[in-house]
Amino acid sequence: MFTLQAPYPGLQTTTIMPNPALGDSENLVAEVAKKHAMDGTLYTYVKRKGRRKLQWTFSLSRNKGLELRAFLQAYFASKILATDHHGRRWAGFFVNNPFEFETERRAAPAIAPMPRGERQRITLEFEGEPLP
Amino acid sequence: MLRVSRQAIDVLGQKASNLRVATQAVDVIGTTDPYIRVYRLAVEFLRSIPTGGATHEVGAGSSLGFTQDTSSNIKPASAGVSLSFLQEAACELVEVGRAAGTIDISQTATASLVKRLHAAVYLACGTETAYIGPKSAHAESLLVLAQSTRFPQSHELFVESLLSVEQAATPGGTKRLAAASTLGISDIADNLVKLRAANTPIAFTQIAAVEKIITVASRLEFFQEVVLGAVSAQAQNQLELLQTARHAPLPQAAASRLDLTQQVRQNIRNLWASSALVVGQSESVQKPIRAEAASQLFHQEWLPDGSGSVSLQDVGLAQECQAIHLGCIDVGCVISFSQAADPMLIRADGTDVGAASTLNISQEARFVETGWGETSLVINQQVDVLAGRPGNSLLEITQEAVVNISQGISSASQVEIREAATFTLNPSTVVNQYSPFIGASTDPNAPTPPPASLQGPLPGLETPFQLLFPTTGAATDTLTLKTPNLGNIDRLSFNRVQRETRGGTLVIFSDPIWPKIQTLVLSFSALRRDEAQGLLTFMENHLGQEIGLLDWEHRYWRGVIVTPDEAVVEDARGYFTAGFEFQGELDSTWSA
Numbered sequence: 001m002f003t004l005q006a007p008y009p010g011l012q013t014t015t016i017m018p019n020p021a022l023g024d025s026e027n028l029v030a031e032v033a034k035k036h037a038m039d040g041t042l043y044t045y046v047k048r049k050g051r052r053k054l055q056w057t058f059s060l061s062r063n064k065g066l067e068l069r070a071f072l073q074a075y076f077a078s079k080i081l082a083t084d085h086h087g088r089r090w091a092g093f094f095v096n097n098p099f100e101f102e103t104e105r106r107a108a109p110a111i112a113p114m115p116r117g118e119r120q121r122i123t124l125e126f127e128g129e130p131l132p
Numbered sequence: 133m134l135r136v137s138r139q140a141i142d143v144l145g146q147k148a149s150n151l152r153v154a155t156q157a158v159d160v161i162g163t164t165d166p167y168i169r170v171y172r173l174a175v176e177f178l179r180s181i182p183t184g185g186a187t188h189e190v191g192a193g194s195s196l197g198f199t200q201d202t203s204s205n206i207k208p209a210s211a212g213v214s215l216s217f218l219q220e221a222a223c224e225l226v227e228v229g230r231a232a233g234t235i236d237i238s239q240t241a242t243a244s245l246v247k248r249l250h251a252a253v254y255l256a257c258g259t260e261t262a263y264i265g266p267k268s269a270h271a272e273s274l275l276v277l278a279q280s281t282r283f284p285q286s287h288e289l290f291v292e293s294l295l296s297v298e299q300a301a302t303p304g305g306t307k308r309l310a311a312a313s314t315l316g317i318s319d320i321a322d323n324l325v326k327l328r329a330a331n332t333p334i335a336f337t338q339i340a341a342v343e344k345i346i347t348v349a350s351r352l353e354f355f356q357e358v359v360l361g362a363v364s365a366q367a368q369n370q371l372e373l374l375q376t377a378r379h380a381p382l383p384q385a386a387a388s389r390l391d392l393t394q395q396v397r398q399n400i401r402n403l404w405a406s407s408a409l410v411v412g413q414s415e416s417v418q419k420p421i422r423a424e425a426a427s428q429l430f431h432q433e434w435l436p437d438g439s440g441s442v443s444l445q446d447v448g449l450a451q452e453c454q455a456i457h458l459g460c461i462d463v464g465c466v467i468s469f470s471q472a473a474d475p476m477l478i479r480a481d482g483t484d485v486g487a488a489s490t491l492n493i494s495q496e497a498r499f500v501e502t503g504w505g506e507t508s509l510v511i512n513q514q515v516d517v518l519a520g521r522p523g524n525s526l527l528e529i530t531q532e533a534v535v536n537i538s539q540g541i542s543s544a545s546q547v548e549i550r551e552a553a554t555f556t557l558n559p560s561t562v563v564n565q566y567s568p569f570i571g572a573s574t575d576p577n578a579p580t581p582p583p584a585s586l587q588g589p590l591p592g593l594e595t596p597f598q599l600l601f602p603t604t605g606a607a608t609d610t611l612t613l614k615t616p617n618l619g620n621i622d623r624l625s626f627n628r629v630q631r632e633t634r635g636g637t638l639v640i641f642s643d644p645i646w647p648k649i650q651t652l653v654l655s656f657s658a659l660r661r662d663e664a665q666g667l668l669t670f671m672e673n674h675l676g677q678e679i680g681l682l683d684w685e686h687r688y689w690r691g692v693i694v695t696p697d698e699a700v701v702e703d704a705r706g707y708f709t710a711g712f713e714f715q716g717e718l719d720s721t722w723s724a
Contacts, residue, residue, distance in 0.1 A: 001559060006579075010552035013581045014569040016559045049636035061564040063586065069624065070582035071568065076626045077642035078579055093640045098625030098651075103618055111564060113588035115685055118618075127638055 003083040006075035008091050015071045019085040020056035029053050050129055057123045063111045065101050065120035072099050092128015550575045587720055589686030600680035603690045611670040615684040621653035655711035664700045664708035671696040691716015
């Protein structure tokens with residue numbers, strides 16, 4: 001189970017989502033600049049930022065997609081507390097823009113009040129710091 | 133009348149053991165005067181105890197006088213005179229009594245024309261006058277001593293004159309009492325010997341400590357003089373005074389007066405004279421109530437008078453402190469003095485004459501209660517040169533004023549406390565539902581939370597997909613199409629600023645009034661020719677205009693087609709594929 005809460009730290013809204021699809025990624029947000037001296041010595045200059053960039057792709061029902069859509073419309077510029085499917089807590093921002101909800105297939109039955117049952121896919125990119 | 137007679141008795145016999153027979157004859161010799169005089173000579177008085185039998189107007193007096201003289205004029209000789217006596221006068225049980233004891237002593241020891249002479253005069257007197265009585269008593273004790281030791285024209289002489297006096301006047305247990313202790317000493321040591329140091333140390337400690345009486349007065353007068361008539365001698369005169377005036381916390385006044393005269397005269401060459409005066413005076417007032425303390429210190433110094441000679445001048449220190457009532461206490465301590473260090477007019481063959489004057493001042497004003505205090509120090513320094521010598525006057529003053537400024541500075545710290553709360557209920561059952569858990573927050577800057585309920589389809593609509601113009605009122609142009617293909621995209625794009633600080637902190641900012649763009653990316657397949665042409669005609673007719681869009685979920689959008697140039701492709705015989713992007717927003721208030 002994946003949880004999104006905002007705004008951080010004064011949490012007011014909680015959105016429960018299913019686990020993301022396989023293929024999620026996590027990488028460092030660090031930079032390394034390398035310089036070669038005249039004598040061939042390699043010098044590296046690093047920038048440590050303490051954050052990590054995570055990418056999750058969710059397959060959601062139409063109703064949950066609309067909920068996530070409303071959540072993003074309200075808190076797209078706020079700090080968000082994300083509790084991922086591993087139980088790790090992250091505090092950061094969604095950095096992708098725009099957010100694209102793609103209706104990929106049908107998913108019966110329809111869940112009221114929506115007339116059609118559909119499945120939507122969205123990929124979220126998140127940059128944040130891990131919380132203890 | 134008294135008759136003098138002679139009586140003779142002749143015993144004739146005795147008959148019995150207890151019976152005698154005698155004849156008696158009385159001859160009258162004559163008569164005497166009515167008074168009787170009795171004489172006895174060679175009287176030696178060792179002790180005289182006068183007594184008075186009557187209790188009215190009785191006086192008792194005792195006087196003792198003797199003269200003792202001892203002279204020795206041989207070599208090597210010693211002459212010693214020892215005198216000790218005890219005189220006591222006591223009066224008891226009288227109403228008006230007067231007890232007085234007077235001792236006059238004159239003692240002289242003279243040694244002349246001898247060498248290695250030791251002359252010592254020891255005089256110890258103890259005089260005590262005690263009065264025991266309740267009313268109107270007067271006790272007086274007067275001790276007059278005159279002691280002198282002379283050694284003319286001798287060599288290797290040791291002269292010592294030691295005078296020890298102890299005087300006390302103690303009244304006992306009465307009211308309206310005054311106690312006065314006056315001690316007058318005149319000590320002169322004339323030293324006419326060469327290569328000899330003359331020291332006359334005098335140490336005085338006078339304390340007048342009074343409790344619970346009105347007036348306390350302590351007066352100390354002394355005169356000390358050291359006269360040197362020899363060459364290459366050192367004259368040193370050291371005087372230490374300690375005077376203390378203590379105030380008890382009662383309405384009373386304490387006055388302490390110290391008069392001293394100090395002079396050093398030298399008339400020799402190669403002389404170094406120093407006169408050091410160390411004065412320590414302390415005055416502390418604790419919670420005074422109308423207390424007044426005055427301390428006057430005067431001393432005399434030989435100062436040049438500008439006419440080539442020196443004269444004795446008064447140099448005074450006046451210090452006065454007043455303490456007023458607690459509510460308004462002003463304590464002022466003002467010290468003004470003048471000190472001059474000036475070499476005397478010396479002879480032409482005089483060398484290495486210097487005068488040094490060192491003055492140490494310690495001034496302190498202390499307050500117990502909240503009050504106002506001011507200390508001012510005035511120094512006048514003057515160097516007068518009389519005989520062709522350069523005079524230097526160097527005055528160094530270091531003054532430091534430390535002011536602690538108290539300002540009405542206020543500081544305020546405002547703390548804002550905000551709270552927010554969220555909740556989660558049955559999370560496993562809401563993974564497919566529109567079910568945001570929206571709590572509460574007191575933060576006024578918190579974003580508007582999403583709607584708690586889903587903005588669902590409009591009721592009563594059956595159209596799968598329709599484009600309308602205009603957006604309000606009755607539609608004048610409509611285009612009905614089949615539902616778009618799966619894979620349609622609902623795109624949300626926002627205007628926001630994304631920055632990273634130098635420290636690596638990610639900051640994202642967006643103003644609430646900045647636009648939030650919602651875009652529907654739609655594609656249609658298997659359109660007939662009339663539907664494809666109708667779409668092209670509708671886009672051409674309402675190019676750039678706001679149109680209405682009824683989607684396949686029966687929700688009404690209001691917006692603009694932003695990609696009218698997308699191609700319509702006939703990808704099957706008689707069937708076309710078309711697509712466009714629509715930017716708009718949901719309008720839940722529209723009705724057909």
